[in-house]
Amino acid sequence: MEIEIPTETDWEEYWADLDQRDAYEVFYGRTNAEMHKEFRKYVTGRTTDLRFMPAIPFRYYMLGFKDFVVSSRFDELDAPDVANCYISLVEDKLKDAPEHILPIFDKLLGTAEYIANHQDDYGASVHIYGDFQDKLTLIKELARKAGSG
Template identity: 45%
Template sequence: MKRSLEIPSEEDWGDYKNDLDQKYAYKMFFGKNLAEARLLFQGAVIERTEELRFMPVIPFQYYIGAYYQYLTSLAVLNNRNASDTASCFLRLVESKLSDDPDSISPLMKELMSAIEYLAKNQTLFGADVDIYGDFNEILSEIKRLAQM
């Protein structure tokens, strides 16, 4: 996923100070470039995913690029949290399409290759269907929500 966006400014974060979730996301991500933000996902992917979920649109659209970079790197497969990384990404995309489609719809063509890769390689990520659900079913729901 190639993004030409610049690091989100203070103005892009809007009124983050009045929302605890956005305030924490700002604390973790503000001022970081994609390479720096990508490192944040290695240690705590579940927490970072939740922070993305609550970000204002511009920071979300920028920092999901860091998640995408991490997800599609070899580092993710060497991480004990590969299954959580894959599942959290799919669930984030699914929930954004359902709850805030304007924030993610413009990115769906770029994100779809990673989404399809995850659906085809659930076992590679060690994501047990009984725990994480069937990634192919999540893919179908994402396509339905994205009208793809």
């Protein structure tokens, strides 16, 4: 089943929060395919936008972010940040708003596992980004405690 682009109603009271308003201005009305270009230009900024979205837009655009990561259509120099942004966002959402991520968690886990198992391939230094295997272990534990799996 294809999830539809979030409506303005799905964005709830985005205008009342500066971070949500910024995310709305970048993402609203755009398809996930259109957002790949934005992730390519500024992955850390777009990931920050995802952090502040209401549940429905978050789920829609997080699945698009996963597709972007899987596509590998990003500059090699950006690969460490792409990998870190993805795995860290999954971890942080499970900590801060599990109700936002749990409905799509099963669709995200495989990509997190791939990133953790291929940290060197992404050029993501353990000294800079931490150990992705440790992050994956925490992700699985947080998901289990929150009720997924």
